[in-house]
Amino acid sequence: MNDQLPALIIVLPLVSALLVNIAGRVGRSYCWLFTVLVMTAVTGCALGLVSRVMTQGIIHYRLGGWPAPVGIEYVVDHLNVLMLVLISAVSLVAAIYSGPAVQREIPEQTTSFYTLFILLVAGLLGMTITGDAFNLYVLVEISALTGYGLIALGQGRAFLASFNYIIMGTVGACFYLLGVGHLYIKTGSLNMKDLYQLLPSLYSSETIAVAFILILAGVWAKMAFFPLHTWLPNAYTYAPTATSALVAPLMTKVSVYVMIRIIFSVFSPEFAFHISAVRHLVVWMAVVGIVTGSVMALLQTDFKKMLTYLIIAEVGYMVGGVWLANRAGITGAVLHVINDALMTLSLFLVAGVVTYRTGGHQVRNLQGFYRIMPWTMAAFTLAALSMIGVPPTVGFFSKWYLMLGAIHGAQWHFVAALVFSSLMNALLFFRIMEMAFFDAPDPAQAWVGPEAPVSMMAPVLGTAVGLLAVGLNSRVIVDRFIQFVIPAGL
């Protein structure tokens, strides 16, 4: 049983995605319960894998018993076990939270929502765990297709937003596939470990360089890295509350993970970072992305849209951090993948409560919210401080490593971008806090009673506490996991 965990963590949600339809036939309300139970089981599997990786090291799981270059292999190491826990925990929180939001916004589509929800989680877990380059493509498309559907469950502009996402997402996935094809022409292999061993003798080949560029371009389109970010804001803003709580924290972060996996486990840092002009160009792109994201966020009057531009800025942090190509920078980038997922989750959960209570997600909907919704605003304040980077919240620690990495690599423009983005975040969030604290609440909203159902408030408060708990344990995450991720020589 324990040996089968790497397969179980994927098979369980895949099968459950079918079974949830039966639950939906019996009664719509069972879907929620069923999904929460499945996500709990998946989180259990992920935690089981953590203990196995910590005691036994890297796990190689052969699907169907076929050995590596021929068969598909699942690999669990110190990097992706963290991602597995992150994905399953965030999906569990999002699943608990989704109940009332789905009931209010999309009651007719409850069953389809939960089918897609579970499939999306299966896709994301698969992208993380797979050790096969082509298998990765299939899982990328599973998570993307379900994501398009989940976003299109929204109303009005959600359809057009989802459509643009389909076009961009498909171009991204196709570029990735084309890149993998080029690798296959040269090496005849699709297994990542095999590729890693075969590629060094071919590094001088132009085909390999083209493959690397195609794969990167594809992954960048998927993670909304500047300037390929245009699909993201509308897609995440107009999606239903329950969708954005799942998709916004995870999709871009898992794509960043895929980029890290490609650079370290298929190619090598020596190959990826050996041309310093390219390295500097990517860091510059990240800088422009961070600045653009922050400025655009400041200009928004829609709360959710503001958060989506912050995601774009944060993607710049992570990509820039990796391409600083030194130990501190990469540590910061990996840590930020986890931290940013938690911060984004926390903020989107708050945005969902605001939508649930007021029916809108404009910034002005938050007027006087400290008086009517003190607990939600406490969570919001904590998340905002984390985005700004105030210790001991998670945001501080990853920013600290990124800053160290940038200083170590003498990339002063990246340091400046990090400082600028922190200042912009401070400006942005203090402006909202001021309005929520001093302005009188909208009389229509000023009823007394619980802020939101318990199943929404528990995730909001739990995630906020998580921001502190994970922040205080950053050292443990770095020492026990991330330090094994960084290749020797960096």
Added chain:
Amino acid sequence: METLIAKYNYWIYTLLMMVGLYAMLAKNNLVKKVIGMSIFQTAIIIFYVSIGAKEGATIPILMHSHEETVRTVEYVNPLPHVLMLTAIVVSVATLGVALSIALRIHQEYGTLEEEEILDQIQGL
């Protein structure tokens, strides 16, 4: 000219890919964009299928099953073809999702021209 003819499969796939990319970026009609996307995906399928081909080789079904060693030069590489079966499934699924969303857009706005839809959104 030699390389142009010798590597004609790559030229065809590149051309098709550009056609698809052009339609996705430049066309105003959403269904045309979807068709562009489909052409783009098909171009990649052609690319994969063509790299499995070998001169003078036949389809990968063993002719003499009692043969001890399989002479791989006699058969085309079946792996890229098998991969493309999956990719075709993916592209059909994408096409289906894209068209159904285009249908919803048409129900919502009564048009499939992107500019007209954007005008309507601005007008709201």
